[in-house]
Amino acid sequence: MLAAYAQDPGAYHQAQDDFGGPQGLLRSAAAAIEQSGPDDPGKSPGAAGDDETQALSQFASSTGLWLDPTGIRDFMATHAMRSGSEHKVAHFLSQNRVVKDLDVQAVATESLFDYRTDHLLSNYLFQDSIHLEGFYLYDGRLHIVVSQPFVEGVHPPWAALKEGLEARGLHHESPNSLIPSFTVGDSLNCHLCINDLHENNVILDTNGELHPIDAHFYFNTRAERVEALTNLGLWPTASPSE
Incomplete structure (x- = not known):
């Protein structure tokens, strides 16, 4: 490219x-x-x-x-x-x-x-x-x-970011804090912890949709990370996709 x-x-x-x-x-x-x-x-x-x-x-x-x-x-x-x-x-x-x-x-x-x-x-x-x-x-x-x-848009304020991500099925780990860590797993084959979803790492587009642009995922060990990737069909034999 x-x-x-x-x-x-x-x-x-x-x-x-x-x-x-x-x-x-x-x-x-x-x-x-x-x-x-x-x-x-x-x-x-x-x-x-x-x-x-x-x-x-x-x-x-x-x-x-x-x-x-x-x-x-x-x-x-x-x-x-x-x-x-x-x-x-x-x-x-x-x-x-x-x-x-x-x-x-x-x-x-x-x-x-x-x-x-x-x-x-x-x-x-x-x-x-x-x-x-x-x-x-x-x-x-x-x-x-x-x-x-x-993505054309703006960085949303914390309240809008938290509400929007929760509407997408993410759960804020510390509801009474501003710590930008969320979890998701109810609809997946594994449990994911997502870090660093603060205001500068999320964009609110002109249609009102939120786009995380620099998320980090936390696992206790590399083996747990590979297991999660495998459970999601991403490792190592997932079908290629664009």
């Missing part, structure tokens, strides 16, 4: 063909790092990060999804939007999508595996369309580039 692949301009479409579409490509990138790092969150995070970074770099090489650092950084600067704590953000006007650039050293989740599989869960639970675009190296550090649809 970004036409800035270092080796083959057609690498993005070829990778999607090879892995069964955007969802299959996301899942395959996550599978490439499933065995990297410890099962318990917070245990040896530095070593886990190094292992995951190496595994993702190997995945990038095997798929040809290395982006040209100069091209992608110029694109991000030219089309910059307000950045968050994790990502630099740009608007890809011709595709009506938002491009997000993550320096893996700035990831807010316990691991890169969590970051990758959070996208699978967001696509499933919130009907998002997060795509993996590619990777690049800058100053010796790995960057992951993803995109998702641009």
Whole structure:
């Protein structure tokens, strides 16, 4: 999509063909790092990060999804939007999508595996369309580039956010607080804890619908996360979907 692949301009479409579409490509990138790092969150995070970074770099090489650092950084600067704590953000006007650039050293989740599989869960639970675009190296550090649809709207106040998410079947964990954590599970094959759904991570569109744009999902262990993904049909043998 970004036409800035270092080796083959057609690498993005070829990778999607090879892995069964955007969802299959996301899942395959996550599978490439499933065995990297410890099962318990917070245990040896530095070593886990190094292992995951190496595994993702190997995945990038095997798929040809290395982006040209100069091209992608110029694109991000030219089309910059307000950045968050994790990502630099740009608007890809011709595709009506938002491009997000993550320096893996700035990831807010316990691991890169969590970051990758959070996208699978967001696509499933919130009907998002997060795509993996590619990777690049800058100053010796790995960057992951993803995109998702641009949503025209505003960030809602907390009361409207809470009411809207509860109307979608989510349950606020602390009803008398402003802690942005919710759970869902009544209609699923598993129980999900969703964190970080504060006002800046949710958009209220012009039709009055809420769109979580940067949700994080919490599990006690990696094994529990994989079990939930499997129960939802997202891991590892789910049918590819766009």
